[in-house]
Amino acid sequence: MNALAKYVYVGRTAVRSNMAYLGEVAARVFFLTVILYIFLQLWLVTYAETGADRLGGLTLAQMLWYLVITEAITLSAPAVALEIDSDVRTGAIAVQLVRPLSYPLYRLWATLGERAVRFILNALVGSALALLMVGPIALSPQGLGLFLLALPLAFVLDFMAYLAIGLCAFWLENTSGLVLIYSRMTMIFGGVLLPIELYPDSVQWLLVNLPFASIAYAPARMFVDPNAFELVKVLARQGVGIAIFAAIAAAIYAAALRRIHAHGG
Amino acid sequence: MEGRIELDGLRKTFHVTRWQRLRRTVGEVVAVDGVSAQIPAGQSVAFIGPNGAGKSTTIKMLTGILHPSSGTARVSGLTPWHERRKLAYQIGAVFGQRSQLWYHLPPRDTFELLARVYSLDRERYRRTRDVLVERFGLGPFLDMPVRKLSLGQRMRAEIAASLLHEPRVVFLDEPTIGLDVVARHELRDLIQEWNREQGVTVLLTSHDAGDIEGVAKRVIVINHGRVVLDDSVSSMRRRYLGTKLLKVRFHERPAPIELDGVSLVKAAEYALKLEVDTRTVPIMRVVTRVLEAGPVADIAIEDPPLDEVIAHIYSQTARERDMLVQAR
Amino acid sequence: MTRLLDYLRLVWSYVRLNFAAQLEYRGAFVSQVVAMFINDLAWVAFWVLFFTRFPVLRDWNVSDVITIWAIATAGFGVAHAIYGNAGMIASLIAQGQIDVWMLYPRAVLPHLLLGRMSATALGDVLFGFAVYIVAVQPDLAHFALFTALVGSTAVLFVGFGVMAGSIGFYLGNATTLAQQWQFAMVTFSTYPATLFQGAVKVVLFTAVPALFINHYPVEALRSLSLSDAALAFLGSLGVLAAGVAVFHHGLRRYESGNLLVMRE
Numbered sequence: 054m055n056a057l058a059k060y061v062y063v064g065r066t067a068v069r070s071n072m073a074y075l076g077e078v079a080a081r082v083f084f085l086t087v088i089l090y091i092f093l094q095l096w097l098v099t100y101a102e103t104g105a106d107r108l109g110g111l112t113l114a115q116m117l118w119y120l121v122i123t124e125a126i127t128l129s130a131p132a133v134a135l136e137i138d139s140d141v142r143t144g145a146i147a148v149q150l151v152r153p154l155s156y157p158l159y160r161l162w163a164t165l166g167e168r169a170v171r172f173i174l175n176a177l178v179g180s181a182l183a184l185l186m187v188g189p190i191a192l193s194p195q196g197l198g199l200f201l202l203a204l205p206l207a208f209v210l211d212f213m214a215y216l217a218i219g220l221c222a223f224w225l226e227n228t229s230g231l232v233l234i235y236s237r238m239t240m241i242f243g244g245v246l247l248p249i250e251l252y253p254d255s256v257q258w259l260l261v262n263l264p265f266a267s268i269a270y271a272p273a274r275m276f277v278d279p280n281a282f283e284l285v286k287v288l289a290r291q292g293v294g295i296a297i298f299a300a301i302a303a304a305i306y307a308a309a310l311r312r313i314h315a316h317g318g
Numbered sequence: 319m320e321g322r323i324e325l326d327g328l329r330k331t332f333h334v335t336r337w338q339r340l341r342r343t344v345g346e347v348v349a350v351d352g353v354s355a356q357i358p359a360g361q362s363v364a365f366i367g368p369n370g371a372g373k374s375t376t377i378k379m380l381t382g383i384l385h386p387s388s389g390t391a392r393v394s395g396l397t398p399w400h401e402r403r404k405l406a407y408q409i410g411a412v413f414g415q416r417s418q419l420w421y422h423l424p425p426r427d428t429f430e431l432l433a434r435v436y437s438l439d440r441e442r443y444r445r446t447r448d449v450l451v452e453r454f455g456l457g458p459f460l461d462m463p464v465r466k467l468s469l470g471q472r473m474r475a476e477i478a479a480s481l482l483h484e485p486r487v488v489f490l491d492e493p494t495i496g497l498d499v500v501a502r503h504e505l506r507d508l509i510q511e512w513n514r515e516q517g518v519t520v521l522l523t524s525h526d527a528g529d530i531e532g533v534a535k536r537v538i539v540i541n542h543g544r545v546v547l548d549d550s551v552s553s554m555r556r557r558y559l560g561t562k563l564l565k566v567r568f569h570e571r572p573a574p575i576e577l578d579g580v581s582l583v584k585a586a587e588y589a590l591k592l593e594v595d596t597r598t599v600p601i602m603r604v605v606t607r608v609l610e611a612g613p614v615a616d617i618a619i620e621d622p623p624l625d626e627v628i629a630h631i632y633s634q635t636a637r638e639r640d641m642l643v644q645a646r
Numbered sequence: 647m648t649r650l651l652d653y654l655r656l657v658w659s660y661v662r663l664n665f666a667a668q669l670e671y672r673g674a675f676v677s678q679v680v681a682m683f684i685n686d687l688a689w690v691a692f693w694v695l696f697f698t699r700f701p702v703l704r705d706w707n708v709s710d711v712i713t714i715w716a717i718a719t720a721g722f723g724v725a726h727a728i729y730g731n732a733g734m735i736a737s738l739i740a741q742g743q744i745d746v747w748m749l750y751p752r753a754v755l756p757h758l759l760l761g762r763m764s765a766t767a768l769g770d771v772l773f774g775f776a777v778y779i780v781a782v783q784p785d786l787a788h789f790a791l792f793t794a795l796v797g798s799t800a801v802l803f804v805g806f807g808v809m810a811g812s813i814g815f816y817l818g819n820a821t822t823l824a825q826q827w828q829f830a831m832v833t834f835s836t837y838p839a840t841l842f843q844g845a846v847k848v849v850l851f852t853a854v855p856a857l858f859i860n861h862y863p864v865e866a867l868r869s870l871s872l873s874d875a876a877l878a879f880l881g882s883l884g885v886l887a888a889g890v891a892v893f894h895h896g897l898r899r900y901e902s903g904n905l906l907v908m909r910e
Binding site: 076080083084087088091094095098099102103225226227229230233234237238240241246247251252253 | 704822834
Binding site for chain 3: 381382383384402406409411413421422423430431434435463
């Protein structure tokens with residue numbers, strides 16, 4: 054292949070891979086448009102029927118922006134459980150056994166990077182749609198800052214759960230079922246579609262303090278209703294959640310190590 | 319009538335629309351440019367050509383998947399693209415890349431399904447199946463999931479599956495790809511036996527010279543959408559290249575052999591490999607000369623490897639090709 | 647008649663074989679079924695929570711929304727359990743797999759649809775029936791109508807899947823596009839029709855015929871209205887007819903080899 058042909062080839066490949074990426078972006082845009090449109094209709098009807106200005110402390114616009122953030126968060130989850138699962142199956146993880154902390158940390162850093170990018174993409178798309186549908190909501194630089202502070206630990210917390218799930222590959226034929234169950238639990242217990250303020254009063258306190266709520270609900274609430282005092286509570290809960298999930302992951306890891314040493318991988 | 323394949327002036331032109339940055343170009347690609355052939359029932363034919371030569375397009379037309387732009391064809395007396403479903407009862411197909419066998423289930427289950435798909439009479443199906451199982455040696459693994467079988471076992475089962483409905487014509491595409499030497503030979507023998515005993519017409523496409531020699535009696539070479547050669551395998555080899563390889567080993571160093579039309583390919587200790595252009599010099603003269611050159615320990619006369627022949631045919635110039643086609 | 651029987655026997659063979667193949671990996675199979683069940687349960691849980699807070703929405707209550715979910719999931723499940731390739735047509739075309747099905751002595755579409763069984767679809771079926779029986783607690787008449795409407799919805803999903811996938815005959819690699827379209831259909835059909843008006847409602851009759859799932863069947867069950875049920879059936883048949891027509895037109899294009907992108 055002469056030089057020109059080579060460049061043409063490289064150029065074509067680059068365009069093709071970008072087109073694939075564009076396809077993914079388009080698919081994401083379409084998905085969010087459908088979801089946000091439907092929920093906009095739902096809340097329009099709900100606010101109209103109840104004649105309320107605020108529900109769960111949020112206006113209609115805030116309600117939709119709340120959904121934008123929770124969706125941006127949940128949709129940004131990379132397939133890290135699957136990656137860990139395959140590391141377990143291929144034995145790549147066994148290589149790391151010499152330095153047990155390095156593997157989770159390595160995975161964590163990789164995940165956070167990917168997640169940040171995907172979150173920004175989702176947030177941009179969702180924000181554009183929300184601006185079109187309900188217009189902007191009040192957001193000060195400080196408020197934005199408080200919101201951004203609530204994100205990192207949310208991502209770490211979510212990662213810990215995926216780590217625990219991925220490690221179950223030592224025992225399970227297939228961990229994707231666990232992933233789905235976890236994501237649905239987050240959806241319901243974590244207030245993705247409905248702010249926890251609108252849940253039955255009897256369960257609100259419990260749910261707010263479970264780790265699930267700290268992943269999507271807490272940052273989204275911080276976005277639509279920033280509050281420094283609340284942020285401290287959110288960070289504390291996230292810390293506790295991380296500790297809990299990390300402990301679970303560690304226990305699974307330890308059990309897996311015992312299994313490896315017993316069976317020789 | 320049954321099992322006969324007739325092609326007459328088959329042509330296929332594709333209209334390709336290419337999008338380049340919002341600009342549309344409509345081009346014509348002639349994939350098959352007037353292919354004709356008469357294949358009597360029960361013949362085994364190798365249908366070969368380089369990639370993009372029009373082989374698969376022709377096969378698709380013969381199996382009813384594609385409509386030609388012009389020309390006619392009849393397989394078992396039926397026009398494929400008009401009577402696809404009726405024809406399907408008459409033809410079997412094994413394509414190397416796609417598997418008819420269900421991966422997670424034993425071949426037996428796929429066979430049962432095929433019996434249902436082809437609406438086969440139960441008794442007749444069982445008899446055919448049992449014969450195939452015995453002939454193809456499927457007994458030991460008939461009830462094992464296909465994913466656990468070796469490639470050779472799988473291919474045997476695949477071919478058996480394609481024969482369950484007793485087709486008159488079988489299309490085999492790269493049937494021995496990926497197989498080891500032993501499995502290849504086994505498979506070729508099986509196909510050849512079935513062809514001989516059942517009179518099933520076999521149309522084989524393969525890049526493997528061994529397949530061609532092991533299974534086919536006749537070879538049709540396609541290039542640039544046209545038939546470049548249509549002859550028996552042996553005469554193609556002989557007549558086309560017109561060379562033979564003569565390998566001889568002497569007891570002692572031989573006298574030099576110089577003869578018009580004989581060229582030295584390789585020389586070792588007391589051995590020589592000569593290429594003889596039989597168009598220039600008759601092989602007997604060369605043999606006589608060789609015997610005169612010294613005491614001969616061993617002598618063999620071979621046809622050149624088919625790979626070479628095929629490569630040569632593919633790379634021939636248009637002029638040579640036209641000359642050849644006319645010479646027939 | 648014998649042809650119909652012959653076809654039904656073919657369907658039964660495929661269903662049996664597909665199911666047997668699924669059971670070869672029992673763990674994965676069960677986990678997929680359970681996962682979808684839980685997924686559906688989560689969405690119904692959301693609605694239960696929502697209606698706990700807002701008991702009535704434009705004369706709809708939680709029971710109505712649960713009915714939508716029951717019909718949609720059970721119908722989708724039946725469709726993709728038996729005709730698992732309904733959602734795969736675009737990718738089959740893109741991979742040149744249609745050829746494979748054309749080598750058999752069978753009409754292409756009714757045969758190729760049978761080639762696969764979706765494990766998650768079985769979870770949907772289980773869920774649909776379970777949630778309807780447990781949460782709505784129907785009497786016999788309602789349950790009979792429900793089952794008929796599930797059948798109608800299944801027909802709708804098959805027809806729609808075929809229609810969406812057949813754009814692959816016209817657009818080369820249309821796999822993502824077909825997926826998005828099907829996602830829209832599935833999503834819209836699980837929300838009450840009263841949420842949508844105007845132009846969107848027109849779309850929900852046609853390009854994304856979700857109204858034949860989230861409106862007519864539910865209305866039919868609310869008042870045991872046979873006219874609404876009839877409209878649901880008609881809609882399903884219409885979508886099926888449209889899908890089949892588009893597929894066959896596309897197949898004719900395919901057979902003349904005039905695809906946008908030449909495959910080799």
